Amino acid sequence: MLHIIPFLLANLILIPRFYIVDLASKIGFLSQSSSRLEIQLNHILIHSQIVAYILAAFLLLRKAKRVYLENYAGANIESLNWLLQFTLALSGFYFIALAKNVFKFIEYPHILEWLKIGLFLFELLIISWYLYKALNNPSLFRNVDSKLKLVKDIISEKKQSEQLVTNDKEHSEELVKLKRYMVEKNPFLNPDLTIQDVATDIEMPVRDLSLLINHTLDQHFYDFINSYRIERAMDILRDDTKSKVTILEILYEVGFNSKSSFNTAFKKHTGSTPTAYRKTL
Template sequence: MAIISFIQPTKKFKPKDALFFLPFVIDLLTKLRFVLIHRSGDLTPEYLDEAYFSSGWYKTLFLVFSSCLLAASVFGLRRHQKRIKELSSNVQRIDLKWLYYLLSAMPLLMLTSYIFNFSNMDWLINLADLVQVGVLFYMGYHTILQKEIFPYTIAELNDIEKIIEIRNVPAHPQLTEAQVKETKEKILTFLQYHKPYLENDLTLPKLATRLGYKSHYLSYFLNNHLNKNFYSLINEFRVEESKNILRDTSKSHLNMLGVAFESGFNSKTAFNTTFRRITGVTPSEYRKNHMD
């Protein structure tokens, strides 16, 4: 449910969603029953045998349920990382990679915990519990630091939902060649002369508003008539801007971080990665080749 709240901006909690918590409630009640019987002194060998057998089956079913949720979560995050590039020009702080890496490592952690809990060695069981506590602290730390992914108004969120949920994207009328040419020139001319890509927090809704379009229409046009998403388009302009800066001798005093900020990137890592992907060389190599 936490992941859904991250990646689906208009999702509202429904009563049926409470079913996701049912296995955890059953687990809590089972452990509570054991604690109460233990405190009453009624732990018989027969009960312990029954509890051990039931525990084994329950842990297996719980592992299967958790694995299904894990697979769905990883798949949802992968889709989020692709779709967020339809909306934002800088995705490092909102792509939830920290959560994706954690979930990718979860199968190993779950299997290890499952094996350790069947062990008769107390220190292994304690180690498994300690790892689980560490995972909770890791998630809590990054959740607190996590930047808001969709900092938009209700109207913008409703428009964005049409982009995120592909099945809800409305059918657009077929544009004539003249309309495509006119719209393309309007977008590219605006980018070339007004340079909104220099704003490191530029988003699709912001650009769409300045152009006088709906967000979902602009996204549709970029993907279908320019054959690229918003992220790719804006960062191509940023790379071209950075190339001009790197060739400019009057700006040779700028280091790579300075060039990145001047070009609209919000981090040196994003700048280096994007620049090399588009040009085939690093920014430092490009500057050296054009300064000699």
Template sequence: MDSFGIVDLLLFLGISQGVFLAITLSLLHNKNKPANRILSFILLIACLMLVGRVFYPRFSGVLFFRIAGFVDTLIFIFGPLLYTYIRRLTFNESPSYKTPWYHFIPAFLHVVFFSWTLFYTREELQIIISEGGFNFVYFIVETVGLISNVVYLAKSYHLLSIYKTAEKANLSYSQKVQIFLSFFLFGISVFMILWIISYANYFMRFKELHFISYHLIWMSIPVFIYIVGFFSLKQPEIFRVPLSKKKTVSKERLNGEELEILKKNLEDLMVNKKIYLNNELTLKDLSKELNTSTNNISWLLNNIHQCSFYDYVNTYRVQEFISKIQKGEHFNHTILALSLDSGFNSKSTFNKAFKMIKNDTPSNYIKTLQTS
């Protein structure tokens, strides 16, 4: 039996941290709970894989081969769970999205195959293993698993892209979930690249990048578990946006008197009532104030004002900020304080909106006003 070393200690820390985070996330009571349940399951899968990595070199034999064969089924479950987690975290669907059963067909077939190996005696399995009888099976399993995970990773990136567009159409502020998910998917992308290179090294004798191996992947997983879990625990409740499942063709949804009334009421709400000072204003909030549907407001903004809800509201907020600067309020208050008083909910959202609308930074813009 091999002795335990530094790498094994790192893996054990990852296992303990992953189990702790999985349990903690599942107990958090907020709107993210349906998504956190999936993330907890993903973390437990990672922990189980790490356990296998620690004990496989030390307890190799027929019994462990049987167990490991079933554990490998997890590589076919990870992809669907990843997609489900991102969809539950970002989109508002009732009931919560559930992955259709057919996504787990590869996992089912894998279990069926290794269940079939249970009919072999210990001696028969030892002969098959020693003669390399399962080498082709391993190749097929890893190839299909790799392709499956790459496909679900691509689908997850596409889902994040849809969310970014939907967020601008429904929220007047940016949520940190975009940054978290971008990092989350980037980390998984790194693992996929390392996996592909390791796969090529092992099965195709591609030795140019021999220093990248499965060991590097295993050592990276505990670090990833800690970082993802840390951000998840700090993640506030997320306003999930509706998921548009089909594209609608732009048409004359509003016209005549109805259109003019809605335009007038919207302008009154923004100019006189300054509803944009609500730093968590959503499209749904605006529709309630105007006593109309969110679709009507979206149509008005997209076709008449030629902008998204996010851009429309933040244009008013930027003008409010500039008005405060012109009154000299920046001599007594910080730029951040004035931006928050103008309706922005964070410094990053303010800087991003100001740069987009004025094509300049707030500090440079103030300097320009002072010198003119």
């Protein structure tokens, strides 16, 4: 009902001079539609609603980023980046269309024509880019678990149900179990590792594991896993027998799937890039 309010308003303002008049008056109204106040108000209502949806999309993406960081440690982060890029592209497309509509009410026909051409070319570019991404990165379009929640929401739910009990001994045992698993099984070498995979392997509920890492350790799952990957990469870089191994080979070996994410994580963990770190050894 909330979403239909602009539509109802848009039609209500058309009642006096369009809906309840005769056919000749309707034709006359439409023939001068660009100068009619009702039509201009309709455009304002429509575009205000679209802008509100665009802002809501970016707010959802910001929340999604936190959910991803708390639950994933690999390719899923690339999916989030792709969603952000695509939303930005569509937003750009919309604002060009908005500018075109504004110039419909202004006496600058040559600018309007250029905007129409620009809109068509931008539309073609977006479609081509979307198809290119879909063909070369099909994993970007796989389903996302919509049931995932932020840790702060899980904590809030547990507090409300009076299930959140701080037990240092229990947390300590779970932490030892988790760290032993990370060292012995090296799950971080899997570039598509998720918190669900780890929870299954160590036989711990996902919610409890998420609280342990994100709340007790005060780390995102993404950073927690990457810290092990970076430590393994540092071991390889320090190994004289592997001095010929390239940075690209190392990043794939330790569980990363892109050079940019590897460099970012390595610099965050050590304060320098992998190449610079190797040179200091």
